Amino acid sequence: MQKTSSAKQWFEDSFPIDLNVLKEISSEPIPNHLKRWWFAIGGTPLYLFVIQAITGIILTFYYVPHPAEAFESVARITTEVRFGWFIRSVHKWSAHLMVLTLILHMMRVFFTGSYRRPREFNWIVGVGLLMATLGFGFTGYSLIYEQVSYWAAVVGTNVAAATPFIGETLASFIRGGPEVSDNTLTRFFVLHIGVLPTVVVLLLVMHVVQIRLHGVTKMRFSEKDHQPEVEFSVRVSAPVTPIREPGASSGSTGQSEEEQAKEESFPFYPDHLYTEIMVGLTLTFILTILALIFPAVMGEPANPLVTPEHIKPEWFFFATFRWLKLTSFTVGVVGTLVFMGILLLWPFIDRVLLKKFPGKEISFWIGVVGFFVFLIFTVWEALV
Numbered sequence: 001m002q003k004t005s006s007a008k009q010w011f012e013d014s015f016p017i018d019l020n021v022l023k024e025i026s027s028e029p030i031p032n033h034l035k036r037w038w039f040a041i042g043g044t045p046l047y048l049f050v051i052q053a054i055t056g057i058i059l060t061f062y063y064v065p066h067p068a069e070a071f072e073s074v075a076r077i078t079t080e081v082r083f084g085w086f087i088r089s090v091h092k093w094s095a096h097l098m099v100l101t102l103i104l105h106m107m108r109v110f111f112t113g114s115y116r117r118p119r120e121f122n123w124i125v126g127v128g129l130l131m132a133t134l135g136f137g138f139t140g141y142s143l144i145y146e147q148v149s150y151w152a153a154v155v156g157t158n159v160a161a162a163t164p165f166i167g168e169t170l171a172s173f174i175r176g177g178p179e180v181s182d183n184t185l186t187r188f189f190v191l192h193i194g195v196l197p198t199v200v201v202l203l204l205v206m207h208v209v210q211i212r213l214h215g216v217t218k219m220r221f222s223e224k225d226h227q228p229e230v231e232f233s234v235r236v237s238a239p240v241t242p243i244r245e246p247g248a249s250s251g252s253t254g255q256s257e258e259e260q261a262k263e264e265s266f267p268f269y270p271d272h273l274y275t276e277i278m279v280g281l282t283l284t285f286i287l288t289i290l291a292l293i294f295p296a297v298m299g300e301p302a303n304p305l306v307t308p309e310h311i312k313p314e315w316f317f318f319a320t321f322r323w324l325k326l327t328s329f330t331v332g333v334v335g336t337l338v339f340m341g342i343l344l345l346w347p348f349i350d351r352v353l354l355k356k357f358p359g360k361e362i363s364f365w366i367g368v369v370g371f372f373v374f375l376i377f378t379v380w381e382a383l384v
């Protein structure tokens, strides 16, 4: 008994935290619509990032970042290291799912207009997270040092070199010289295991702090068709008249603001946390099944002297790759940069569109067209 209380005392002395404050912070009310998985899908890439970090650290114990040994070391992980094939396969599948769920999360934010004031900055942070995640995919793929992944790195760095004004400097910084060489692998390795994880963690902290400061956008669903109440689309989705403007009266229901807020939300702890744990367990199951049925395999080792007939990047670059093939290289690169700029500044562009065309659904339709162009280009590239 004495022991317990002294241990408790030691804990309280070491961590002088007011448990009531902790309880208040963790019981943030979550709007009811986040009970629908589609709306809370932002938690999924977060979980997958943790899986990436854990499996990535294990792989780094065995991987050798030198062109003469990189391919062999991956082959050793796949065939000799105990459970190496499994860890590598989970790392690979988790990367694919992370990009996929990130795209879904971005679409949910876009089509519900949740990037609008005051959340413009968080959208920009989100675009940074997307770019960094794609950077993970690009550098990670090249680390295997297979023929296809080596040549994907050559094409990728040539694309960077075609950037107006800064292209050559940028490409030679990424490659560690004028061409893809031994230095390139070292740089990709440092980017993959050091720079990008740091950037993602910092951006994630900013993202979560912003979510915590603003709360998640509130939406109300009509009882009849379970569609969110909408502003820029009457059919599928979109914003999102805040349920209660600050200071507004609670209307004809006769409820107090506090009662109404309670009815429209549920506590983070334990309800939402349990849901997230269930999502995590389901994802772990899916990753295990994928790793067992479709384990990561080895291709041909890289040969810098022989250009392969078909160069394939990862699927999430298919659309860009198709676009580059359809246009001249410079137009393709400038087009891609313009697209990235539009994505980054979208909340402000949307604001201008809303002012110019009030009541129209321009932003919604731009999103629909953008999504289908991405889908068609991706499938097109996959099929050739």
Ligand code: HEM
Residues within 6 Å of the ligand: 039, 040, 041, 042, 043, 045, 046, 049, 102, 105, 106, 109, 114, 115, 119, 122, 123, 124, 125, 126, 127, 129, 130, 204, 207, 211, 215, 216, 217
């Ligand atoms: C690793 C990457 C990311 C993680 C882990 C993440 C995580 C989250 C989480 C947990 C939420 C709370 C609501 C929800 O689950 O949907 C959220 C909201 C949000 N995210 Fe992300 N996110 C990521 C990337 C992005 C990207 C790429 C964008 C957009 C370009 C974005 C923009 C936003 C915005 C604007 C909100 C607020 C939505 C609202 O108020 O309803 N996020 N994010």
